[in-house]
Amino acid sequence: MKKFVLLHCGFEKPTPEIMTAWGKWFESMKDNILDMGGHFSGGREISKAGIRDLPLGQESITGFTVVSADSLEDAERMARSNPYISSIRVYEMMSK
Template sequence: MTNFVLIYTGGGMPESEEKVAEVMAAWGAWYENLGAAIVDGGNPFGASKSVTDKGVSDGPIGSPPATGYTIISADSLDAAVAKVQNHPHLQYGGQVSVYETFQM
């Protein structure tokens, strides 16, 4: 099995407590459905800085900024993408980028 990093971008925040509870339940169900395929449940991202050969700047490079990550395991990139097709982040206009990792 190979590990894949899921990077979340975009999406909106629910405006009511009821919607927050609904979103959290959907994420919990998604994690439960993947079971042992979850390598690292991840976290949302906070403040950021970008570092280049020209210096340091506030905020991320690129748009929209990344909002969090999860690491999963799967047999292939296509299998990892299949696990993300029903991700709750997609329900609110978000995107999930799937990156294959390599063991070194």
């Protein structure tokens, strides 16, 4: 099995319906989740151009989950079943 990180993008104020959908997704994925990750509450970007605040919005990276899957395609199938707000970015994690 390979490891993949799912970067959750987009923010909406959580409602009971959103929280229920996420709970059901985590339960359905429990055999593949290696790290439930967490939620981000804004942040800052540091670049050669300087530092800027990153408010929460539709383009924000708002959390992550690490999953195990046989292939990128399998990880993509898992991501499609997620109740994402805007999108999910899927990256394979390199082994040491």
